Amino acid sequence: MAYHASDNCTAGSKDLYKFYFSVMITEFILALPLNLSVIYLFIFKLKFWKSKSNNIFLFNLVLADILLLICLPVRAYYFQRGERRSNNNTVCKSVLFMLFLNRGASIAFLTIISINRYFSVVHPGIKNPFKIRKRNILISVLVWVVLLPLTIPSMLTSFECCNSNETEETPGDTIAENATTITFRELVFFTPVLIPSIILVYCTIRITNRLKEKTVGDRTKLRRAVFLVTLVVLVFVFCFWPSAISRLVLLMFRVQGLPKEEEIAVQVYDGLMCLSYLDCLLDPMVYCLSSTKFKHVYMSTYLPFLMKGRHMEHH
Template sequence: MMGTNASAVDSKLDHCNVTNAVTYNVLSGIVAAQFALGLPLNLSVLYIFIFSFKFWKNKSVFLFNIVVADFLLVACLPAKAYSYQLGQRRSPNTWMCKAMLFMLFLNRGASIAFLVTLSLDRYFNVVHLGRRNFVKVLKKSPEISGVIWLLLLPLTIPTMLKTFECCNSHGRDVETIYHDVTDTFREVVFFSQILIPFIILLYCTVRTVHRLKKKSVGEKAKLRRAMCVVMSVAVIFSVCFLPCAIARAVLLVMRLRGWQEAEDVVVQVYDALMVLSFTDCLLDPLVYCFCHSGFKDAYLDTFCPAFLHKRLRKAETTTTTTTTTSAGRSLSLPMIEKLQV
């Protein structure tokens, strides 16, 4: 009887051993490549923001916080790649598992919070031009950035509250009220921090595009840059965050219904999409370039080879000049001043 009960309990626990070693070997290689690309990229971006761009003078405090969040993510990638290489979905060390999930939740929450704030700022600048933009005041304040990080802690700490298999026992563990509330809260945080911001971003993007169509030709150049910011953030969400949220929902349905074979497949898909979500640390620098042309210039001046830099400058000069013909002669008209953060 005791053996039967132990087997029943054991069957409900997910020990995180992978069902397909080849899949996770491939994922391990992808994560290692993300780390190899992300570490020098984010270190160089961090260097530019601090020493060349001087973010505190260029009103780019929120952009700097996104860099910090990305750097936290990059720091977690070697441990994730190592676990996958061992044929495990997470570290066998309980505290390492909890610390990894804590860092991933914190990074994701911070990235989403600061990216959404930037998109809202662009939205108010375009759609509600002339009205008081409270977001612009908030995003220039280091104190507000600190408050955002502190507010993220209550949403992240539940990952550290108890021992759980695979850093998630929802539908697996022998449920008690405490376990159920903790796991449910963690799932609510996971989905809400992706789906709610995505709805906000979708609204901002649609309204910004609609506003752009109503503007005259002279104003479109400035608004197009604002639209690029909003759309680039929406693309990052669509590629990096939304797919893993959908896969997570499917995984929970499979788990709660007890469809073990289907779950074994969905788990692999979910982990693969989670690995895809780590790509945001490589895509975020595009947002920095769209948000502030000064960042792009500082980065090129510091790291771009001289001969390539000259070519890029020449190409940029060509593309930012509009030639019109009036009364039989050509006039060179510079584009409208770029929208800055």
């Protein structure tokens, strides 16, 4: 089997990976209490399973963020040691499985929230398929169930230096099987970014056009919808697209057989994957734009002094 730079667990530049370590720890320290405070509100204040249907998707989004955050200290620990991943095969693949599962869940629920808002403001006359609470619970469960088998290919063959050293590989049918698994894995990596991005751009254009067309009446709901889908697009552009593009470049260098370039691409890819975890900090802005009730409850619970200032202004 050919050697690839991305199969090596040792960091090319230990100083660079120590910087990545500090970035991930900072993300973890800032995002964990924020997301815990959000999930507390959804469970104990908003009782998301009883409240309006959109809160079900928002709850699943924050759940995906918290599960992803749990993996960050593990990754950061090995970066600090000058290693890209754990040399323990089980730990390495388990962390990758969790990271890709929750990345996929974040993308799926961000897209669903945007489509929900699109139906509400662009097609108010059509029955919104996301307005039925029981159906949304079923959709949320289905998203997680579908993502589970789609994430498994990251654990089946050597990937991102997770090497199956415990079992001997036979050169015959394993090569073809590995090639199929690798192709499927890369499709699973890129498709959740590409297809939702097309959907989000379409929703953004349609909602923006709807805002321009509406010359009379209440435009506040439309403006909030425009801000919401624009923010989700920015999350994709800032958090998910850089890592996807860098992985594409990495694969191109691998196919062309350029080990030095691939080694640099691996380090860039790892850094941009660290950047992708920033969506855990940006998602709470999505909650505020998706639900005015959530925004009010959050501020009255954690920032009551700001609410007092607003009441004074109104009086």
